[in-house]
Amino acid sequence: MSITENTNKDMIGRDDINDVEAILSITNHDVDAVSHIVKNNADSLFTWDYSLARPQLRKLYEKAKTGQWNGTTDLPWDTEVDNEKQIAYDQQMLGAGLDPTLYSETPLAKWGDKEWIEFGIEGRRWQLSQFLHGEQGALLCTAKITETVPWYDAKLYASTQVVDEARHVEVFARYLEEKMGGEYQINAHLRLLLDDIINDSRWDMTYLGMQIMVEGLALAAFGFLHQLTNEPLLRQLLRYVMSDEARHVAFGVLSLQEAYTQMSDAEIKERQEFAFEASVRMRDRFLQQEVWDRMGIDTRVMAPLILHDPQRQLFQQMLFSKIVPNCKKLGLLDRNDKWLRRRFEELGVIQFEDWVDTGEEYANFELGKDIDPAAHA
Ligand SMILES: [Fe+2]
Ligand SMILES: [Fe+2]
Numbered sequence: 001m002s003i004t005e006n007t008n009k010d011m012i013g014r015d016d017i018n019d020v021e022a023i024l025s026i027t028n029h030d031v032d033a034v035s036h037i038v039k040n041n042a043d044s045l046f047t048w049d050y051s052l053a054r055p056q057l058r059k060l061y062e063k064a065k066t067g068q069w070n071g072t073t074d075l076p077w078d079t080e081v082d083n084e085k086q087i088a089y090d091q092q093m094l095g096a097g098l099d100p101t102l103y104s105e106t107p108l109a110k111w112g113d114k115e116w117i118e119f120g121i122e123g124r125r126w127q128l129s130q131f132l133h134g135e136q137g138a139l140l141c142t143a144k145i146t147e148t149v150p151w152y153d154a155k156l157y158a159s160t161q162v163v164d165e166a167r168h169v170e171v172f173a174r175y176l177e178e179k180m181g182g183e184y185q186i187n188a189h190l191r192l193l194l195d196d197i198i199n200d201s202r203w204d205m206t207y208l209g210m211q212i213m214v215e216g217l218a219l220a221a222f223g224f225l226h227q228l229t230n231e232p233l234l235r236q237l238l239r240y241v242m243s244d245e246a247r248h249v250a251f252g253v254l255s256l257q258e259a260y261t262q263m264s265d266a267e268i269k270e271r272q273e274f275a276f277e278a279s280v281r282m283r284d285r286f287l288q289q290e291v292w293d294r295m296g297i298d299t300r301v302m303a304p305l306i307l308h309d310p311q312r313q314l315f316q317q318m319l320f321s322k323i324v325p326n327c328k329k330l331g332l333l334d335r336n337d338k339w340l341r342r343r344f345e346e347l348g349v350i351q352f353e354d355w356v357d358t359g360e361e362y363a364n365f366e367l368g369k370d371i372d373p374a375a376h377a
Contacts, residue, residue: 003266011273012280020303023284026188041201044147056254057153060247064160069240071171079233081179086231087120094228096120099311107297119295126291129184132172134214137194139165141210148203154255164244171237189285193278204259208271211252213278216323219245224318246358246365253359256330265336272332272340279347286316320349322358329357
């Protein structure tokens with residue numbers, strides 16, 4: 001099998017990764033639909049080998065069984081959340097995530113406190129909504145892995161992740177409904193990525209797309225928000241979800257490590273390209289086009305500025321702090337003449353390559369442990 005050189009256009013549908021027109025041309029056309037159908041092209045697999053062949057996965061399975069929690073009774077749902085006060089506090093800690101001096105030629109120049117707070121609230125609601133939809137993606141993907149993975153130990157573990165993800169969908173949906181007045185629709189770039197993951201017939205691609213890329217990003221994003229906010233319900237919710245999420249990413253790392261050692265360069269190249277595609281889709285979604293629409297501002301005016309806003313770049317880079325070391329551990333960075341390393345350099349995220357990988361650090365996230373980032377960065 002020869003290695004094909006796919007262009008950016010083949011992989012992500014555009015030549016220039018910063019082509020704003022192309023990024024914004026991807027939108028949802030069925031905004032009022034209540035369901036969305038994706039073809040799942042994979043085979044379901046029985047295994048008759050019930051022996052303990054992968055002790056690391058079995059250990060993870062045992063941890064999952066004792067790490068369960070109840071979204072209904074373990075979280076302080078009676079907490080009163082005043083979004084205006086809360087966002088004002090959180091913005092004091094970190095600003096609005098944009099460098100206001102860069103936007104003097106845009107409608108933002110006229111924004112007062114009221115607009116910045118409103119932007120902050122909509123941004124929070126949008127972010128939690130994307131977490132919610134991503135969690136449902138994880139629910140479907142993990143049910144799929146339970147069926148498609150050929151290994152008994154992995155089927156057992158994946159079944160526990162299905163329950164975990166149901167709980168995550170439950171708590172994010174409830175938070176949005178009760179505390180923030182309902183959710184935003186799924187971002188079109190996130191949906192495209194989730195569709196691609198579910199569409200793919202190869203069982204290891206579900207892991208790569210979900211456990212390594214989507215959940216790797218989620219683990220970093222949850223950690224960031226947990227550190228930033230002092231809203232007690234949200235903090236506890238995120239802390240509980242992170243305790244599960246670290247295990248999920250570890251499940252991906254441990255499983256794919258074994259699968260990838262047996263793959264040819266051509267097969268690995270396809271995985272590298274998929275990791276790149278997923279990275280670009282996740283980055284595109286952070287333009288938050290739905291929030292700008294809500295604020296009555298044309299995203300086309302904002303997007304080129306946001307793409308070059310150092311504050312925003314810093315935030316986006318941090319979101320790759322789990323993905324890059326995990327890809328390194330899987331050998332994806334340097335195979336095929338360092339193909340993925342070069343792509344991560346282009347995206348400005350390669351600096352995380354030697355941070356601790358989640359296969360090693362997942363136990364640090366167990367409930368009851370201090371997750372001060374300094375302890376495991
Ligand atoms: Fe989750
Ligand atoms: Fe997860």
